[in-house]
Amino acid sequence: MEKKKVLIVGGGNAGLSVAAQLLRKNKSLDVQVIEPSDKHYYQPAWTLVGAGIFDIRKTVRNEADVIPAGVKWIRDAITEFEPEHNRVKGKSGESYTYDVMVVAPGIQLDWQKVKGLRENLGKNQVSSNYSFDHATYTWDMIKNFTGGVAVFTNPSTPIKCGGAPHKIMYLACDYWRKKGILDKCEVHYISGGSVLFGVKEYLATLQKVVEKNNIHLHLGANAVEVDGINHILYYEEKSADGQPVRKDIHFDILHAVPPQSAPDFIKNSPLADPKNPHGYVEVDKFTLQHTRYANIFSLGDSSNAPCSKTGAAIRKQAPVVVENIISFFNQQKLEKEYHGYSACPIPTQYGKLMLAEFDYSNKPTMTFPFDQAKPRWTMWMLKKYILPWLYWNKILKGTA
Numbered sequence: 001m002e003k004k005k006v007l008i009v010g011g012g013n014a015g016l017s018v019a020a021q022l023l024r025k026n027k028s029l030d031v032q033v034i035e036p037s038d039k040h041y042y043q044p045a046w047t048l049v050g051a052g053i054f055d056i057r058k059t060v061r062n063e064a065d066v067i068p069a070g071v072k073w074i075r076d077a078i079t080e081f082e083p084e085h086n087r088v089k090g091k092s093g094e095s096y097t098y099d100v101m102v103v104a105p106g107i108q109l110d111w112q113k114v115k116g117l118r119e120n121l122g123k124n125q126v127s128s129n130y131s132f133d134h135a136t137y138t139w140d141m142i143k144n145f146t147g148g149v150a151v152f153t154n155p156s157t158p159i160k161c162g163g164a165p166h167k168i169m170y171l172a173c174d175y176w177r178k179k180g181i182l183d184k185c186e187v188h189y190i191s192g193g194s195v196l197f198g199v200k201e202y203l204a205t206l207q208k209v210v211e212k213n214n215i216h217l218h219l220g221a222n223a224v225e226v227d228g229i230n231h232i233l234y235y236e237e238k239s240a241d242g243q244p245v246r247k248d249i250h251f252d253i254l255h256a257v258p259p260q261s262a263p264d265f266i267k268n269s270p271l272a273d274p275k276n277p278h279g280y281v282e283v284d285k286f287t288l289q290h291t292r293y294a295n296i297f298s299l300g301d302s303s304n305a306p307c308s309k310t311g312a313a314i315r316k317q318a319p320v321v322v323e324n325i326i327s328f329f330n331q332q333k334l335e336k337e338y339h340g341y342s343a344c345p346i347p348t349q350y351g352k353l354m355l356a357e358f359d360y361s362n363k364p365t366m367t368f369p370f371d372q373a374k375p376r377w378t379m380w381m382l383k384k385y386i387l388p389w390l391y392w393n394k395i396l397k398g399t400a
């Protein structure tokens, strides 16, 4: 009998988690991953790289070394979907067919939507932990800062790891306090979001951190342009009658996070959710099956499941996708459900971290038998040592 073929688009956190777990459940499947990059990144540690406490080289491995045993890696980039024919096209000109497809090519960083941002990254005191190439420059800026205006931005679009734009700000403030210069620093958070954090139990903790560090919050304010030479950030706020008002702020250092959306080849495909302004893959938010193409599933940053986009979310999504694919092949009802679990480990200072866990209802879903809204040293150790180990040794191998 011919093997059933599962084609996975994207060999990142989500794609490899599903590939490894699928083969553990059913060795008779033909599992293939299409991934253009020869490098695989552990992105959650980039915040720690920017804070000077994690070696950037430990956040990257060769893709060939992390592809799960038994999985075939096709080095190509998908450019087009033909779901009516169970076929996709690659940049190489090749076409690939499948019985079931899993779509997991991550999220696109739209640097160009903030004029001048990409051009200034890594120079003129402008950085971003969202770039492997520049996270170390963030640390250079923080370490060498002697006082002045420090600006941190967060876009209005959904992003991967909603906490990352402010995590680095709390660590920077703590570093400057310990260096004895915090009273010479004027710290601004310019965020397109309407709140600092969406879950009120965790928000209360962060508000105290903001107060303690005397951070100036600008909510509903969207960065639009960086003038690196003159150290000016332009941003837009809405006036009382809803009109955009352009403002500017001088910075001595700037940590910027770009707007994000589904990769263009997803946005422009029949798989995209036509109602989603960011073009994510349209799935049932519980089964993660495509709402129009029954043999397509999607998870991770590229799906329109209305959860917070994190690796932690993928840990709960991957087993759901795997079980439901197996049920699909067995022509059974898809019974496994994902309920929006996500986690955001937010360091509030060096050595202390609040592990915010929540679900679709934005209610805390705490794993540990203590109040996780309280920042703790144990949770810091989890983020710094245990989670990276778990990622490389268990999650990518399909055993956690």
Ligand SMILES: Cc1cc2nc3c(=O)[nH]c(=O)nc-3n(C[C@H](O)[C@H](O)[C@H](O)COP(=O)(O)OP(=O)(O)OC[C@H]3O[C@@H](n4cnc5c(N)ncnc54)[C@H](O)[C@@H]3O)c2cc1C
Residues within 6 Å of the ligand: 009, 010, 011, 012, 013, 014, 015, 034, 035, 036, 037, 042, 043, 044, 045, 046, 047, 076, 077, 078, 079, 104, 105, 106, 107, 129, 130, 160, 161, 164, 263, 265, 299, 300, 301, 302, 309, 310, 311, 312, 313, 314, 343, 344, 345
């Ligand atoms: C600074 C930062 C801090 C973060 N902190 C945390 C944290 O503390 N906790 C947490 O849980 N998460 C965190 N995250 C988020 C986490 O890294 C992502 O949610 C996770 O990596 C998403 O996995 P994914 O597989 O959907 O996408 P990715 O891991 O980005 O993988 C997508 C893959 O698809 C490939 N691809 C792209 N285009 C194509 C194509 N055309 N064809 C085929 N393949 C393609 C890419 O090369 C890539 O390998 C953080 C992210 C950042 C940037």
